[in-house]
Amino acid sequence: DVKVTQSSRYLVKRTGEKVFLECVQDMDHENMFWYRQDPGLGLRLIYFSYDVKMKEKGDIPEGYSVSREKKERFSLILESASTNQTSMYLCASSRRDRAGQPQHFGDGTRLSIL
């Protein structure tokens, strides 16, 4: 069974801090994704990566960056955290080689910026 592990379930940080959210998958998936989930807005894509060191902006990349140095790990970085980045962050992974491949999600990190 696919396992996507996010490093923290809950995180509290202060405005202006640099914040790292880590995600690891164990199924050798090429694609990895970061979403944020807000009530009434569904899931919105921040960034995704289809290979090591490759990244693509999603719908809401402002204020975020990502790093993919190894295939299994995809990090989301909040360069200077702000209160409007308080949210649930979801990591996902999927295969790239076939149509119709579903994404597999981690448990999420609930991030509060004070």
Add this chain to the structure above:
Amino acid sequence: AQSVSQHNHHVILSEAASLELGCNYSYGGTVNLFWYVQYPGQHLQLLLKYFSGDPLVKGIKGFEAEFIKSKFSFNLRKPSVQWSDTAEYFCAVTPPGQAGTALIFGKGTTLSVSS
């Protein structure tokens, strides 16, 4: 703008009632379609998916969905809901030409089932 629409924000049903959650998308061409469910405190799980073939797709836990190309719809159904179906449901689409990459999600429908 291209989008995925879920028309029902919050649905409240009694146990044994039938369920239909609407999903429409605005992309032309070939799309891949998914329904995900998020139970309270749990991660998103795949309920079912469609990418070709029979437009009536059966998923886990008695759910099914019908792809109607002419209506750009992929509605989720269950003949008889249970209290354990209380969850948030998301429709998602992989836009044409982007198979295997990012999903576009609807805003979600919260289903509350009373026993």
